[in-house]
Amino acid sequence: MISLPPTRLKELLLKAGVVDAEAFSTVEEEANRKRQNVIDLLISKGLLNKDYFYVLLADAIGVPRINLGDVKIDEGVMNLIPEDVARQRGVILFGKLPSGVFQAAMEDPTDLETIDFLNLRLHGKIEPYLATDEDLNRGFLLYHERITQDFKKIIEESIKESLHLKVVGDLKQAAEDIPIVAIVDNLLSYAISSRSSDIHFEALDDVILVRFRIDGVLHEIIRMPKQIHPAITARIKILSGLRVDEHTHPQDGRFRYKLGENLIDVRVSIIPTFYGEKVEMRLLNAAQKPISLAEIGMFDDTIKFIKEGIAKTYGMVLVCGPTGSGKTTTLYSIMNILNRPEVNIVTIEDPIEYDMRYVNQTQVNVAAGITFASGLRSILRQDPNIIMVGEIRDTETANISVQSALTGHLVLSSIHTNDAPTAIPRLIDIGVPPFLVSAVVNVICAQRLTRRIHIDCVESYTPDSEMRKSFEREIKGLGVSSETQIPKTFYRGKGCSACNFTGFLGRVGIFEAMEVTEEIRKVITGENLNLDSIRELARKQGMVTMLEDGLRKVQLGITTIEEVFRVIRE
Template sequence: RESNNAMQMVEGLGEDDDLLRVAQELPEPSDLLESDDDAPIIRLINAVLTSAVKENASDIHIEPYENRLVIRFRVDGVLKEVLQSRRAVAPLVVSRIKVMSKLDIAEKRLPQDGRISLRVAGRAVDVRVSTMPSGHGERVVLRLLDKHAGRLDLSHLGMDARTQATMDALIHKPHGIILVTGPTGSGKTTTLYAALERINDNTRNIMTVEDPIEYYIDGIGQSQVNTKVEMTFARGLRAILRQDPDVVMVGEIRDLETAEIAVQASLTGHLVLSTLHTNTAVGAVTRLRDMGVEPFLLSSSLIGVLAQRLVRLLDPATKEAYRASDYECSVLGVDPADPPTLYRVPDGLSAGEGYRGRTGIYELVPIDDSIRTMIHDGAGEHELERYARTLSPSIRDDGLRKVLAGDTTLEEVLRVTRGD
């Protein structure tokens, strides 16, 4: 493969190669520039990657400023600085990453995208590389995608038993559209992959069109959008429908053309899974109507909508119990005369500490005959929302349940559900 060299480089990294120590041992930038030896920069990048994988970071940000180079990790959805180095090191780091990801090292005026496959600290990791010109040199963001898809299981995503059972029933239906909604970074793609893994039993032809492919799943035909050659979601979806599929996953419904093909595919006997950027489940209905999908087509094709967010989980080793305040009782809908025990991050921990990992909070609305009639008749979002609450709790309600269970904080749930 194109990244064999990169894989060998990181495979050879010792566990004791501490990031800060490697950075401190870097030779002077002037010596690095004059030398043909890339080893110090390679060791620094290896240490950054290994540290990021150990911390379960989702992204590495490499940011040059006027007098310094800053490296930050996004861990559990929050950015934290892990290293500052000399400004002159930045172009050397960026050039080496470009070599590893097969990008044009001479092109510094335009954004570029690439990919590296690595084995870091014993784990196979795909790295998506994105460069962006800035006033002080190129910024680079590395998105780390753990290729170990074994954790892509519906039972590991934090759904309660009822939601998981309903979702399981929906994805085993022979046809219809299932939508997963939420803002960027709310775990929609992970949920879709987990759903595909659940039904990937060699009895169905499952095909996807994605932008980009984040995880490769054995037994599923995955295609990637490529706008340079006009391979759009709509074009890919049309082609997939000529490949005798049973199940189709479209990374995102971005326009009317894709939406209409998805609807027609579901009406002709295919199960279609996709995502939309809306805050609530019923908001997906409004968004598709606003795009121009006819209500009678929508009502006959949609079978379920799952809205979701990710909240940080409290670290069981450090979380602190306390009695809920009157305000917290009012938010939780409990009697302040008998306040429940909640948990929080203790004082004295720095930002980001006190949490370990994330879980989903969900609102799943199965489309029954009543809501189908309402969609067909053009019911407004508030009316649909009122009826949806009779079918399932809201996304905030699911979050509040996790607060009462001691899994997360009220602050976390309110942070990710404020716009709902």
């Protein structure tokens, strides 16, 4: 949505008689407190009609207002701008005037940088129109419908053609045949356009089941005939540089796939199952850059603990959580803070998920003898200030990491535990003596990823007494009994075309950060390590638990309480 200076926005609404000064100030204060847009809050409270506001806004900035529901969008013109660019820029090309001027619906027609970009890209001129986010989503849905229709049509045609192939003989030849190539390419393209993080090819007794993981949840996409399974698997093996004739042992590989302007790293894992080989493909945007801790969902109180932990020139900073909880993204965000000209940052990762400028990144390669432990030994000869170890999995890696932290290096790493306090006994179980754990660990951050409510279709509701009791029981079961922690008002996404009627779009983290203070160090080195004592001390010293952080985000309308319960149980 276009952003007007608060004074100008207030002047516009007061002049139109929409709200009075007192009501505007009250809502503005609430919006600042909840980190929400003032206009969105006025609309959600029923104080402002959205369509009328856009009429006022169009008049104020001197551009025409467009309702894309009332016009026929010229898809030929629309497709001159790829969907990812259109979404990023908040623009839909919907027509072309006889004079050759392109008509563009924009969320911010005052964005001169985007207008210049479009003029240059189209080798022409555009006429901007003001459109609501719902209008733009109608256009984005056309992209999706076209992709979906094209995908289904091509897949169906390719499957029909592939059924005539003899895939029992030369698998390499079958994997290079056009129908098989088209099936794999279109599944990859569709997955990327759907914001999928993973593709699963699962061999059942009679079909191949294809599922995409979108915003952390698996969705069935298509079922394909079982007889093309060998050729599909062979095609993926060829792309990944794996052995086509190996079917009884697991294999791991990777390749890069280009879709439009996006370059995607595809990590491939293949394992034998009862009904045939299962393929898992992890999709990573090679051009994605690290984002700030605030952007991944951390609030200031948690960021404070992290920044205090990394301000020290030595010690360990640990990020913990299950697989797929966003640990690597958090580590990259931390490295982004530390990435300065005067420091040498070296990493050992499996795999390197994002290319980070001025950071020396090393990839684990077991075949070449590069493991986390051996790579870490080599890194210590590279004069590092900061070392990032992708994951502490074994005793050797743990002990070398601890020794590195003791000898003047800041070590960043991840470890699989459910919460921050549990990372302490986990390190001890791996084989690190308690006195060393106490000496080197600065801060531990635990996290999960919840689906984010789609802001364009969010609605508030008040749960009935039965639902509230259910939430109370759930929270008590997670070890929290205070009723004051349950918000009075909840939010959810109604579902719309832009979020595929799920009510969610994207993900956001919930976190807890525990500073290892002198009091906690004494408990770690005490005669009997008591996890409850560590947790209680951390709470007294200001740690906000993941559940509490999740409930804060529920109260702000960022996620749902059901999502918080779901991910904390992981």
